[in-house]
Amino acid sequence: MQEFTTGTLRKPYSKLFGAFFSGLLASAAGVYLGQYLPKALTMPLWIAELILIFAMMFVRKHQSIGYLMMYAFMFISGLTLYSVLSIYTGMLGTTVVFQAFAVTTVAFGGIAVYTMVSKRDFSFLGGFLFLGLIALVIIPIVGIFVPFSSTTMMIYSGMGILIFIGYTLFDFSRLTVHGFTDQDIPMIVVSIYLDFINLFLYILQFIGIGSKN
Template identity: 35%
Template sequence: MAEWPNQNSSRGGYDLAGNPVSQSAAVDAGLRSHMLKVYNYMASAVLLTGIVAMLFAQSEFGQNLFYNPSILTWVLIFSPLIMIFAISFGINKMSQGTLQAMFWTFAVLMGLSMASIFLRFTDTSIARTFFATSAAFAGLSLYGYTTKKDLSGMGSFLIMGVIGLIVASLINIFLQSSGLQWAISFLGVLIFAGLTAYDTQQIKNTYLQLAGTEFVGKAAIMGALNLYLDFVNMFQFLLNFMGSSE
């Protein structure tokens, strides 16, 4: 995972009229700009993933790939996970441009791997679930940004929950248990709801550590990636409850 230096080099500055700006005001303005950049990255990636998924699901190749599973299907499904590991463990050696390119590549791969939802669920139920997820995400992220409560204690517990979900999901590939799938989906919604608030607070805290350093650009991309994963996973788990089959 990314290891950011523990420092804060923000020293204030001057506004457009040449008047001095206090360190606190400069940090607040920088934080707002940083969070806006994070949300722009995240929203653009979600949009890219949705467009790629819809177009791929409409293609003959995509339909054959999911209706007649092969090794290529599994490679496609697990390719985003491999990309996550590559980004997480290689971030300190990457330039910001390389990291950004990998971020967009990841969003495309996620779109390809998620195309099957357009073959399994109706467009109406997908849209309904998307808007429900968006509303929940906005509220949870706002809470994480504004709360004075330290959410860091939730982090290790939630990450352990994610690992448990991955293991249970892999097991259920072979068991094909509908009961276990419902349990996974229910816990998945709760875990990624919690991670949305937690990650938002972590993005804010990371900026306060890195303000004024060269690492802020990378931090914005990684923050967007974390929120993207929270949103997409919450959407997919919620779709199991709200989705209507084709």
């Protein structure tokens, strides 16, 4: 979901996926330690995540700092993710949550492989996806004042799933078509991590609403 450097077109995929999987380990460690996190720290950590994302945009030329911020972001994201996962685990059960994670992993991996093999350019989706992302932010705010029906919320969750499927296509398309450099890797890792996590959360939300019906 971010702009990548296009001055020197390279595709160091081994470094990219190595950084991505090591970042996932940092996130998993955060999820584990999240059970010990005081609830009062959840909001400050969400704010810290936003600050780190914006800060990474300005330090991308400093690769070592970029990696440090990337791991910090993914670890903090894991800490805050624990509270959300605990809610869905209590609501749906551990098995369903793991099944949703498996579905997300297969879908995400399939989309990534398809995009990289087909080498199709999905950059035209950028404007539509950004508008959809704004709608995903605005709708819950409106819902505070105007309660939505469960059907409406299922449609909202479905929209979230489609938007982050689109962002997965969009991000991997740019990597394949336009290339990237070593300096871009920390920001790319955070971007595709957010695609994966948001897809997972919207799938969980869709299943959760469906279970109530």
